[in-house]
Structure formats: C-alpha cells, structure tokens
Amino acid sequence: MQFALVNEDRCPPTPNVIGKCIGCGQEMIAKCGEIKIWHWSHKGKRKCDPWWEPETAWHREWKECFPADWREVIQWSAAGEKHIADVRNASGLVIEFQHSAISTQERTAREAFYENLIWVVDGTRLKYDISRFDRGSHDLRGAGRPGYFMTHWPSDYFPKSWIGCSKPVFFDFGGHDDDPDTRSPKAARGNLWCLLPESVDGQAVIAKLERCEFLDAAHRAAQSFPPHTILLEIAHAIAEHREAERRAEAQYLQRLRVQNSGRGRLRFFSK
Ligand SMILES: [Zn+2]
Missing domain, CATH: 3.40.1350 (Trna Endonuclease; Chain: A, domain 1)
Incomplete structure (x- = not known):
C-alpha cells in the first residue's frame, strides 16, 4: 500500500519507519528497495483486504x-x-x-x-x-x-x-x-x-x-x-436511423408504384 498511519498521519513509505495499517491497524513495514516500488507491507504474510x-x-x-x-x-x-x-x-x-x-x-x-x-x-x-x-x-x-x-x-x-x-x-x-x-x-x-x-x-x-x-x-x-444515459441515447439514435430508413424505403416504393402506373396509362393511350 502507498499509505500507512505514522503518528496517526497517513504517510508514504519511508526507510526504517514502522506504521499502522489504515485498514486493520496492524503493524506495517516500509519496503523501500530498488526493484519494487516503495510500499507498505503487513508484518508477516497477512493482508487485511483479500481484494x-x-x-x-x-x-x-x-x-x-x-x-x-x-x-x-x-x-x-x-x-x-x-x-x-x-x-x-x-x-x-x-x-x-x-x-x-x-x-x-x-x-x-x-x-x-x-x-x-x-x-x-x-x-x-x-x-x-x-x-x-x-x-x-x-x-x-x-x-x-x-x-x-x-x-x-x-x-x-x-x-x-x-x-x-x-x-x-x-x-x-x-x-x-x-x-x-x-x-x-x-x-x-x-x-x-x-x-x-x-x-x-x-x-x-x-x-x-x-x-x-x-x-x-x-x-x-x-x-x-x-x-x-449514453446507452439510451445511442438506442434512441439507432431507432431514429431505422425509422428514417423505413420512411425512405416507403417513399422509394411509392415513387416506383407511381412510375409504373404512369407507364401503364401511356401504353393504354398509345394503343
Ligand atoms: Zn491491514
């Protein structure tokens, strides 16, 4: 851990200083080596939070x-x-x-x-x-x-x-x-x-x-x-997009129907 209590103050690890765990109150040793980052460690193997x-x-x-x-x-x-x-x-x-x-x-x-x-x-x-x-x-x-x-x-x-x-x-x-x-x-x-x-x-x-x-x-x-909120907004945007596509398709089909019926009439008059 980065903090332990030293004289009731939250302190970072300092060489040769003993602290108290902020979680369980047990003794903490300051580990101030060259390989791992400086940290406090419970004395012995115990740790108070399994997470x-x-x-x-x-x-x-x-x-x-x-x-x-x-x-x-x-x-x-x-x-x-x-x-x-x-x-x-x-x-x-x-x-x-x-x-x-x-x-x-x-x-x-x-x-x-x-x-x-x-x-x-x-x-x-x-x-x-x-x-x-x-x-x-x-x-x-x-x-x-x-x-x-x-x-x-x-x-x-x-x-x-x-x-x-x-x-x-x-x-x-x-x-x-x-x-x-x-x-x-x-x-x-x-x-x-x-x-x-x-x-x-x-x-x-x-x-x-x-x-x-x-x-x-x-x-x-x-x-x-x-x-x-974000998911609702996206769901709403997708629903709107689908509705716009559906309207565009309906308009396209309507245009086709009009064109086809127009052609039918032309054929009728040309006879
Ligand atoms: Zn602890």
Whole structure:
C-alpha cells in the first residue's frame, strides 16, 4: 500500500519507519528497495483486504493522478464488510485499477460492493491482449455518436474475463514508461477504451476517451460516465436511423408504384 498511519498521519513509505495499517491497524513495514516500488507491507504474510493486489508502477502512476486523500480509502457496507478502494473521489465514485487476472466471482462481488464503480484495466498484461485489440480496432463500426462504436463480438477486442461487467471497464493499452515489458507503442498512451455495461440492439458499445478527458471527468462527477444515459441515447439514435430508413424505403416504393402506373396509362393511350 502507498499509505500507512505514522503518528496517526497517513504517510508514504519511508526507510526504517514502522506504521499502522489504515485498514486493520496492524503493524506495517516500509519496503523501500530498488526493484519494487516503495510500499507498505503487513508484518508477516497477512493482508487485511483479500481484494488487494500487489501494486505495480502502473497502479502507482494512475493513483498519483488523484489527490492523496482520495487514494486507499476504506469503504464499509451496511453489513459491516470493509474494503480499501484504490481511489474514491469527493462525490463517492470509486475507481479500481486492476492489473492481475481476476475471477468472475471476485469481479462480481466487487461490482456489488462498490455500487458507483468504474474499472481501469491494464491492457498490457498479456501480449495477446494488445495485438487482439490492435487488429480489431481498425474496423470498429461507429455508433452514430462521435467516439462511440458498436460490435456484436466484444471478445474480438477485449479479454473474455471482462466481457459482461455491470460497470464500465476502461482498458489502458498504454503500459508504463518505466516498465521494460511494456509492449505497447507510446502512441497508444493517449486513449482509453471503455466497454460499457449492457448492450444496445444486441451489440456491445465501446467508447474511446482521451486520457485527459477521462481524468477530467473522474475528478468532477459523482457518476462521471452515466452509462445508462449514453446507452439510451445511442438506442434512441439507432431507432431514429431505422425509422428514417423505413420512411425512405416507403417513399422509394411509392415513387416506383407511381412510375409504373404512369407507364401503364401511356401504353393504354398509345394503343
Ligand atoms: Zn491491514
């Protein structure tokens, strides 16, 4: 973790300092080595939140885009269950940054626990994740709204384990500057690709956001990405488009009928 209590203040890890866990109050050791990022670790092997994953430079870079008191925030459920949210903004929106693989069971549990949640997923974890997206992203079909796309086959673009979430999932294919394993071109760092929950007309909806746009929205609103509103708007636009097509086809058929009946009359008079 990035913070532990030292004399009741939230502090970053400092060599040879002992802290207390903000979650469980147990002793925390500051790990300040040269290989892993500096972090606090529970003394011994225990960890107090089973959902907590070891932090990478990718996590840390993202979390540091937000004010310190929004990071590593304890959240309680009405039943007394508690977890540590990676980031919770002033309006209560929780952002979970996920690098490791996650089981469907845990993903679903976290989505239920943090009701107002968005995921940010490290899209560079597996080599195939990037190449699959690179291949697919060139022929994404527009959804009639700038920056939005639709597909019948979201698993052609994104890892299967993230299909069918009940919360928006933002894929970050940009990797991390200091990570020697980052296989993604630097140009990919500019955008995030969001798979929205639910579907429209049987198709998944994908949104493309610039990183700065995402950060701006995540800082501002309680529900920064109102997926239901967006999906309703897209569904409405599709219905309107279909209605316009239907009208155009009806007009075309009507014109044909008029032309044909006109020809009939001409044949009649020419006899
Ligand atoms: Zn703890």
